[in-house]
Amino acid sequence: MIKRPRAVAQELLGLAGVKINGKKPWDIQVHDSRFFVRVFRSGSLGLGESYMDGWWDCSRLDEFFYRVLRYRLDEKVKMNWPLLWRAALAKVFNNEAESRAFVIGERHYDKGNDLFEAMLGKTMAYSCGYWLKARNLDQAQQAKFDLICRKLGLKPGMTILDIGSGWGTFMKYAAQKYKVKTVGITVSKEQAELGKKLCRGLPIQIKLTDWRGLEGKFDRVVSVGMFEHVGHKNYRAFFQKVSRCLKDDGLFLLHTIANHKSKGVTDPWTAKYIFPTGHLPSIKLLGAAIEKFFVVEDWHNFGSDYDKTLVAWHQNFERSWPKLEKKYGQRFYRMWRYYLLSCAGLFRARRAQLWQIVLSKHGLLGGWRPVR
Secondary structure (H helix, E strand, O other): OOOOHHHHHHHHHHOOOOOEOOOOOOOEEEOOOOHHHHHHHHHHHHHHHHHHOOOEEOOOHHHHHHHHHHOOHHHOOOOOHHHHHHHHHHHHOOOOOHHHOOHHHHHHHOOOHHHHHHHHOOOOOOOOOOOOOOOOHHHHHHHHHHHHHHHHOOOOOOEEEEEOOOOOHHHHHHHHHHOOEEEEEEOOHHHHHHHHHHOOOOOEEEEEOOHHHOOOOEEEEEEEOOHHHOOHHHHHHHHHHHHHHEEEEEEEEEEEEEOOOOOOOOOHHHHHHOOOOOOOOOHHHHHHHHOOOOEEEEEEEOOHHHHHHHHHHHHHHHHHHHHHHHHHHHHHHHHHHHHHHHHHHHHHOOOOEEEEEEEEOOOOOOOOOOOO
């Protein structure tokens, strides 16, 4: 006897302790019976789009995704043809080619500075905070800024290159506290415009350009939350460019979300609605790209901190929504809520990691002492 889609769905969800129309916060409430067929046909894309369309709800999306991903239900559903086709295209085409460098800026980071100011807090840091001793989001982001500065051993007068500088707030922190000179690049017009205002009066330059156009030599190079958009076909070219921009005795710190498995394709819902370009690196892919250009001095994983960061962003977003609702609309609200909380569940389940990697060109004489 062939089971109906609803029965199959309940059987799978039951493995993770999730019920359809159950009473627990992580149970899903299905409002449209077409939901089940849509998910089995389109996978994660169907799951996300049906939520955006109001076909189902869940009061604790983060807990729902934590359970689904921790019990690897996504691996128990057979890969569908649309996903297979997407994977095949990813092998052939370079989705992060130079001709598409500004796509991520236009479609994600340029959505509106008002959205990100409301969500990110005082630091305007759109990357994982460091929660070792922090009690709130702003403290966690300040701690992350200082952690990077200490790992790089910043000293007054040094020149710093920030690849993917966002709104410039890390550069602002480093310039004010460590008295360094910084150059930052971004592919977002909105980020560059606001960043220049936030950094006014400091020895900081913000340029609207792609990493492939970088020139000059710097004492230190840092890239925080940008490498995810480089694309695996461009990894070696990226590290080669950084090597050329870094002085022989310099250090490069890479802060990136990562996958513990090497995958060639990005989640289709995320690619369509949130990040249209990009790819999460793995140890294997990074190692192959790094080995010709750098020596690894330190590899620090604090991925569980991203769960706390995303939950804090979501709380800020919900609190600010009454001011944003008229501009962005209800469908955007559901999309953005789904994005933040599904990612929180992803990191809570430890299915994604956050790495800070310190690299030198020739290996530091005497070695590098870990900073935490």
